[in-house]
Amino acid sequence: MAENKGILVIGELAGGKLASITTELLGCGRKLADELKEDLSCLLIGDSVGEASKEAIAFGADKVYVAEHAALKDYQADSYMQAAEKVINDVSPRTVLMGQTSMGRDLAPRLAFRLGTTLTTDCLDLAIDPQTKLLTQTRPVYGGTAQAVFTSEITPQMVTVRTKAMSPLERDDSRKGETIPVKIDIDASKVRTKILETVKEEAVGIKLEDAPVIVCGGRGLGGPEPFQTTLKELADLLHGAVGASRPPADNGWVPEALHIGLTGKIVAPDIYIAVAVSGASQHTAGCTGSKHIIAINKDPEANIFREAEFGVVGKYEEVVPALTNKLKELLAA
Amino acid sequence: MPVNMIVCCKQVPDPEAPPAVFKVVSNKMTLPPDVKPVIGQYEEFALEAALKIKDTTGGKITALSLGNNFVRDVIKKSLAVGSDELILLEDEAFDDGDSWSIASALAAAIKKIGEYDLIFCGRQSSDWDAGQVGLGIAEILGIPAVTLARKVEITDGKAKVERVIPDGYQVIEVTLPAVIVVTSGLGALRYATLKGIMAAAKKQPVVWKPADIGLEPAQVGAAGRRVKLEKLFQPVKEGKCEMIEGETPVEAGANLAVKLREAKLL
Ligand SMILES: Cc1cc2nc3c(=O)[nH]c(=O)nc-3n(C[C@H](O)[C@H](O)[C@H](O)COP(=O)(O)OP(=O)(O)OC[C@H]3O[C@@H](n4cnc5c(N)ncnc54)[C@H](O)[C@@H]3O)c2cc1C
Ligand SMILES: Nc1ncnc2c1ncn2[C@@H]1O[C@H](COP(=O)(O)O)[C@@H](O)[C@H]1O
Numbered sequence: 001m002a003e004n005k006g007i008l009v010i011g012e013l014a015g016g017k018l019a020s021i022t023t024e025l026l027g028c029g030r031k032l033a034d035e036l037k038e039d040l041s042c043l044l045i046g047d048s049v050g051e052a053s054k055e056a057i058a059f060g061a062d063k064v065y066v067a068e069h070a071a072l073k074d075y076q077a078d079s080y081m082q083a084a085e086k087v088i089n090d091v092s093p094r095t096v097l098m099g100q101t102s103m104g105r106d107l108a109p110r111l112a113f114r115l116g117t118t119l120t121t122d123c124l125d126l127a128i129d130p131q132t133k134l135l136t137q138t139r140p141v142y143g144g145t146a147q148a149v150f151t152s153e154i155t156p157q158m159v160t161v162r163t164k165a166m167s168p169l170e171r172d173d174s175r176k177g178e179t180i181p182v183k184i185d186i187d188a189s190k191v192r193t194k195i196l197e198t199v200k201e202e203a204v205g206i207k208l209e210d211a212p213v214i215v216c217g218g219r220g221l222g223g224p225e226p227f228q229t230t231l232k233e234l235a236d237l238l239h240g241a242v243g244a245s246r247p248p249a250d251n252g253w254v255p256e257a258l259h260i261g262l263t264g265k266i267v268a269p270d271i272y273i274a275v276a277v278s279g280a281s282q283h284t285a286g287c288t289g290s291k292h293i294i295a296i297n298k299d300p301e302a303n304i305f306r307e308a309e310f311g312v313v314g315k316y317e318e319v320v321p322a323l324t325n326k327l328k329e330l331l332a333a
Numbered sequence: 334m335p336v337n338m339i340v341c342c343k344q345v346p347d348p349e350a351p352p353a354v355f356k357v358v359s360n361k362m363t364l365p366p367d368v369k370p371v372i373g374q375y376e377e378f379a380l381e382a383a384l385k386i387k388d389t390t391g392g393k394i395t396a397l398s399l400g401n402n403f404v405r406d407v408i409k410k411s412l413a414v415g416s417d418e419l420i421l422l423e424d425e426a427f428d429d430g431d432s433w434s435i436a437s438a439l440a441a442a443i444k445k446i447g448e449y450d451l452i453f454c455g456r457q458s459s460d461w462d463a464g465q466v467g468l469g470i471a472e473i474l475g476i477p478a479v480t481l482a483r484k485v486e487i488t489d490g491k492a493k494v495e496r497v498i499p500d501g502y503q504v505i506e507v508t509l510p511a512v513i514v515v516t517s518g519l520g521a522l523r524y525a526t527l528k529g530i531m532a533a534a535k536k537q538p539v540v541w542k543p544a545d546i547g548l549e550p551a552q553v554g555a556a557g558r559r560v561k562l563e564k565l566f567q568p569v570k571e572g573k574c575e576m577i578e579g580e581t582p583v584e585a586g587a588n589l590a591v592k593l594r595e596a597k598l599l
Binding site for chain 2: 281
């Protein structure tokens with residue numbers, strides 16, 4: 001068997017462009033590839049990849065494999081698997097990087113088991129061990145109360161990386177690279193799922209991931225109403241967005257798209273105001289990248305105060321409107 | 334059509350225990366003995382998904398758990414809430430497996446069970462958070478899988494699944510047998526009834542060893558691992574929260590506003 005070499009990023013597109021996670025993976029993959037003195041490749045899958053292949057080169061890829069097929073318009077595991085499996089077998093990379101995203105979570109474990117190899121999901125840090133040359137893969141476990149470092153001797157090996165954990169390179173359109181079309185036949189008889197309907201549930205206003213300020217409500221708010229009044233008023237004042245811990249999303253108080261944490265969205269705003277959130281490690285996993293965390297909770301022992309920079313102990317019904325009113329006054333001055 | 338369902342349930346340290354009680358000692362997570370283990374959260378959601386199908390369509394639920402030293406009244410919760418059967422893959426040899434060895438053993442057990450239309454797993458275990466085993470089982474058995482399911486129905490011999498995507502959801506139809514990987518949002522696991530608890534107390538789980546599922550001890554648990562755990566550690570965090578006070582909570586709220594302005598955060 002040929003020696004496995006190089007890093008392959010399986011990219012994702014968002015609105016016809018490279019998704020931000022893919023630029024992050026290329027940034028991290030470039031560093032690893034340079035250290036190994038090997039190539040960085042990127043695979044893009046879709047019905048029409050367009051200019052994104054050029055973007056991938058500008059963000060660090062040496063080679064971009066483009067797998068285009070009408071049947072690859074929407075992500076479906078059974079069709080995307082066919083493209084990914086073929087390219088991994090053709091390219092024989094040492095390591096395959098994917099994002100810990102909706103697609104990565106669904107595709108990476110299948111690929112790893114299909115290829116008989118290992119996968120470490122949700123990594124925060126990747127490095128080459130100087131002695132063994134193995135890739136050390138660091139990920140949070142136990143909801144984030146601990147971290148584990150894994151290695152694997154099998155190649156190609158797979159890793160998914162948490163969003164916002166890695167930095168992209170500066171875009172450089174003068175970077176040189178090669179775009180390689182992949183001839184791919186999709187065997188429709190192997191696609192055992194059918195998308196009957198796609199329903200958008202996004203809340204109106206600023207997207208959570210892009211908001212500079214997030215006001216996040218927890219189970220302590222007791223119902224849907226405070227999200228639409230008390231929290232929204234503060235968020236609107238600060239041109240921010242309202243988010244939630246998991247219980248409000250589970251209870252249907254807010255759409256699932258607002259759920260922040262290990263199993264929800266990972267956010268990193270300038271300011272994160274956690275209101276009536278206890279600060280379970282699985283929740284803070286989604287917001288520790290925030291520049292400043294502020295906590296309001298009636299329980300002085302709440303774990304969220306261990307993560308916060310400023311805190312107020314008190315009932316949100318009293319504290320939050322007072323905060324909003326005073327800020328209004330100060331911001332108007 | 335009565336549906337044959339298998340729900341993979343893991344016994345884990347209580348993930349809701351305060352973060353401070355989790356302590357790593359020589360590369361292992363340890364918790365004080367008074368923190369009782371539980372069935373993982375997403376497995377509870379998976380059980381509820383199966384029970385909802387049993388309510389509407391009818392069928393049989395087998396709970397399947399791999400581990401060692403199961404606390405009987407914890408793991409029997411699956412029976413108490415309405416599963417028909419509990420199979421434990423219980424042996425020292427199953428200790429310290431990785432996604433690969435766990436999925437392989439569960440798949441071997443599922444093959445031995447033989448009859449299945451739906452296999453339910455959680456999106457990630459509440460201890461290692463890997464998110465791999467459900468899809469691993471599907472690959473090993475060569476059957477389709479739908480992940481991040483928050484609603485499952487059976488119609489015309491197929492499953493119709495609501496799958497959560499970042500900005501909404503999709504309705505996906507999948508052929509049976511299939512693995513369904515469950516997320517949150519379908520409602521908490523129902524409470525066990527007194528009758529259920531009493532029936533569960535009388536029922537003995539079936540216990541299988543590696544040989545019962547056709548595997549050597551060297552193929553399971555730590556010996557069957559493919560990834561090596563180099564190190565488990567707890568990053569140190571220095572808590573440095575400045576508490577903003579006031580005569581009343583209202584005053585404290587206003588003082589917070591002043592503080593945030595002073596610190597030039599806003
Ligand atoms: C594998 C796994 C993944 C998970 N993923 C996530 C995730 O992605 N995101 C997530 O959020 N959770 C997640 N969880 C759940 C997590 O463990 C916690 O259960 C959850 O975060 C608790 O949410 P909460 O803080 O809103 O509620 P609670 O823990 O119930 O806390 C409510 C808080 O509100 C305070 N409070 C009550 N009333 C008031 C009031 N009037 N004024 C002020 N304060 C008040 C209370 O003091 C308390 O601190 C996950 C769990 C597991 C096992
Ligand atoms: N030891 C186990 N026993 C039974 N089911 C398990 C076990 N480990 C994992 N699973 C199932 O696989 C899912 C995903 O686990 P993981 O890949 O470890 O995150 C869990 O939610 C369970 O449904």
